[in-house]
Amino acid sequence: MSHTSIEEINVWTTPLYVAEMPDHEFLKDALVAQIYEQKAQQSTAIASQVAPKAKHALHESTLDFLETEEANVMETKRILEELVLGVASNLNQGFWPEDLEVDAHVIESWYHVTQQGGYHDAHSHPNCSWCGIYYLQPGDAANLNKGGLNRFYDPRVNAEHYADLGTAYLGGQGVWDFQPTEGQVVIFPSYLKHSALPYFGDSDRIVIAFNCILEAY
Template sequence: MQTAIPTIENISTWTTPIFVANNPDHEFLKNELLNFISQAQKQQQSTIDSQIAVDAKHRLFESELTFLEHAHPEVMELRRIFEELVAEVAYDVNRDAWPQDVEVEANVTESWYHITQSGGYHDVHSHPNCSWCGIYYLEPGNASLDGKNGINRFYDPRVNAAHFTDAGTAYLGNQGYWDFAPIEGQMIIFPSYLKHSALPYFGDQDRIVIAFNCVVDIF
């Protein structure tokens, strides 16, 4: 009598999607955005104008959380790009959960710039009150994956994934984090619950990013 071979079904659950995209209009927008941010920095009332998690930030300037609300042509265009990108991302991950033929609308609810000077960093955090977040590398400066200089690090949300490791857990990865190489003109979109940080940055040129939070509606 032959022994029956059981059927095994692989069900992948609780994945965390992260999306990366390049801004095709980066070179067209970059200088105007840098000039606008430079002027805004000179008008800041404090180094951290948002007044949020001040102690988690060192040697960096942060705007108020309304940066993409400015009626400036390049800023408005950047907001449009971000919202269209998040709408695409939301549709991609939710298509099986949404009704067919829905219209998707993503809206930036908070946005800000970071100007990180040499020696600056942003400690571990996540973003509440939104579903998707983004980071745009306007000017990475001297940040690089080699040496972990000024990179963004994303942390494994499976809090107990590393409580035991052997050959059978190799698929989990063994470091508990994922490092993202900062590339000029690149955007990274990630779910708001995902904890992340900006590791210490050292360089002769400031590291400048624009970050944002989004909510999504369907019609």
Template sequence: MYSDTPQVESIQAWNSPLFVSSNPDHEFLKEDLLNYIYRYQQTQQQAIASEVAVNAKHQLFESKLCFLEAEEPAVMELRRMLEELLSAVATEVNAPYWPEGAEGDAQIIESWFHVTHNGGYHDIHSHPNCSWCGIYYLDPGECELGSRNGVNRFYDPRNNADHYGDPGTAYLSQQGYWDFEPVEGQIVIFPSYLKHSALPYFGAKDRVVVAFNAVIDLV
């Protein structure tokens, strides 16, 4: 006697988790952070002070990779909040794989700001030598999802996931990317291997973000 339907176990493999949060003190810190960023920008000798991937960036200013190390009250408070958030994210994702009761302790090892002017963009890239990365939208200017103006685009890490399409591959979305609309005060956290870009931004206001890379230790 044959059974009608064989049992099937679903295995969700190779997920890429992204997290979205917001800075609860954004309104309190925003002006101090912006003022400090613009003062810092005036001291830069070149547009891309980090000297990293200079040709991948256009019409934007990038600080050196130690922005959140500044002994400026608003910057110090932002770093504290971001490291707490990163610690919570890493703990949630890795809890099934860590010793029982272990917690993550995040340390931001690189951080920088971008001030993007009209027509600016950042080509596709990823962030090596860290486990988690993030973007804090301090002032998204005139970014808008519908027109893809200044959005951050994350690319499907599954190589060749879109090499063929029929109704059986609808779950893949057959898009190959995911666009994230910059919203003031929001923070997006993502694994370092995810390739992403900042699409061209057009607007009279600057698009200002703070980005960061972190490593995680166990407590």
């Protein structure tokens, strides 16, 4: 009896990456202090004025939080750009010329300080290639039933149109929930829709989010 050779070809995968933030313990206190100082000066909860109706019980800065000359902020931006560059360089091997020199640039950055019952509806980030969330102080989100998870949505829009035993590999409900851990950074492609699920912790959930582009030099 002959055997047919079947080759697996994986196409249209969606890569996400999780890293531990270098020097998190050194950077955290100064960043948190700066965030609360800036938050106290906000005249409105959503200072960015971006999609305020999609956000509830949270404070969001303008989109330039990492654009200061304060040493800890500058170092945070440098590290985040290095992480994104490492991810993109590894993923694009074989697509970039061997001698290409590339830099990653954070073009937008902001904080979220989320209180009891706060959430952010599903959305994606245009005008960049990579996005990230740095969990500076996830509050009680690491505890069961406290919420505050980031939910990522399957970009294959018709993946759930039919379900039987043959589709078990698709992963069920078309979502992937990421439970924040202090000091972690999650990096993902900009087209990937995501949300911050309602948070029910007693202490503030604080993250720094950022958008990156990559440019040759």
